[in-house]
Amino acid sequence: LVMGTALRHAIEHHELEVYYQPEISLWDGTVIGMEALARWPNGLNGVAVTPDRFIPVAEETGLILQLGEWVLRTACRDCAAMENRLGRRMRVAVNVSTRQFQQKEWPTVVRRALEESGLQPHSLEIEITESMLMQNTEESAEMLHALRRLGVTVVVDDFGTGYSSLSYLTRFPIDKIKIDRSFVRDLDTDAADAAVINAIIAMAHSLDIRVVAEGVETEQQQNYLRARACDEAQGLRYSQAVSIDELQSVMAKIE
Numbered sequence: 001l002v003m004g005t006a007l008r009h010a011i012e013h014h015e016l017e018v019y020y021q022p023e024i025s026l027w028d029g030t031v032i033g034m035e036a037l038a039r040w041p042n043g044l045n046g047v048a049v050t051p052d053r054f055i056p057v058a059e060e061t062g063l064i065l066q067l068g069e070w071v072l073r074t075a076c077r078d079c080a081a082m083e084n085r086l087g088r089r090m091r092v093a094v095n096v097s098t099r100q101f102q103q104k105e106w107p108t109v110v111r112r113a114l115e116e117s118g119l120q121p122h123s124l125e126i127e128i129t130e131s132m133l134m135q136n137t138e139e140s141a142e143m144l145h146a147l148r149r150l151g152v153t154v155v156v157d158d159f160g161t162g163y164s165s166l167s168y169l170t171r172f173p174i175d176k177i178k179i180d181r182s183f184v185r186d187l188d189t190d191a192a193d194a195a196v197i198n199a200i201i202a203m204a205h206s207l208d209i210r211v212v213a214e215g216v217e218t219e220q221q222q223n224y225l226r227a228r229a230c231d232e233a234q235g236l237r238y239s240q241a242v243s244i245d246e247l248q249s250v251m252a253k254i255e
């Protein structure tokens with residue numbers, strides 16, 4: 001409750017920030033995208049609060065609608081500016097919560113964020129979770145088709161940790177999956193995790209779905225994933241999430 005009140009105040013007083021973690025193409029090593037991650041630097045009593053603590057509070061209090069729309073608009077604006085500065089295409093991935101996804105007006109919110117920023121729809125990726133797909137499957141399918149019609153990319157985040165009913169990959173319009181970092185972590189030592197990763201990549205590619213590996217920390221993990229034709233990687237091997245101003249120099253180091 002205390003955190004909810006402080007969070008509302010922080011949102012209204014523009015005290016939240018959006019940081020970006022680069023996403024690397026395993027085909028050519030370039031940074032082709034970035035994931036937008038909310039930050040609350042001054043948090044409670046001046047101590048930063050991490051999103052795994054304040055996002056659930058935002059969801060319980062309903063503040064996620066306001067917070068989520070602000071993250072989306074900021075991410076679209078920052079990505080459009082980055083594309084202009086680089087003179088090439090970039091993509092930005094935005095996480096959404098169930099409450100946002102269940103709003104009838106949500107596709108309109110997305111369309112307006114694109115229009116006001118000038119960002120091309122194909123540069124925006126919306127990250128949803130497996131559990132969001134399994135609740136209200138009819139409505140979820142409708143929402144994903146609405147996003148598709150806008151030209152936005154649909155990504156399933158934390159892949160492998162939820163219901164893992166693979167049939168939904170054929171039933172919903174999904175462009176891309178992000179393999180959860182728990183499978184990547186012990187890749188070098190755990191044959192079972194490696195086997196799961198091989199199977200996920202093969203299955204996704206057979207369905208024309210691109211694959212991102214999360215939580216890549218070592219060169220060995222990167223090389224394994226590249227050998228298995230995993231398309232993209234994200235993790236501390238490349239960079240943690242940084243401010244948009246820091247991102248360009250981080251990119252220069254990676255590339």
Ligand code: G
Pocket residue numbers: 036037038050051052055068071095096097241
């Ligand atoms: O940045 P970090 O890796 O600590 O993020 C922790 C979690 O918080 C991530 O799993 C991410 O999905 C979630 N998160 C961060 N920013 C947002 C946001 O803007 N909206 C939603 N719904 N989740 C977010």
Ligand code: G
Pocket residue numbers: 021095157181214215216217234235236237240
């Ligand atoms: O959306 P998602 O839940 O994936 O949010 C990303 C989270 O993953 C953030 O909390 C971030 O700090 C964390 N993270 C990013 N890269 C790595 C990594 O390489 N290893 C580990 N252990 N965590 C990471």
Ligand code: MN
Pocket residue numbers: 035095127157
């Ligand atoms: Mn994510």
Ligand code: NA
Pocket residue numbers: 157158178180214
């Ligand atoms: Na994730």
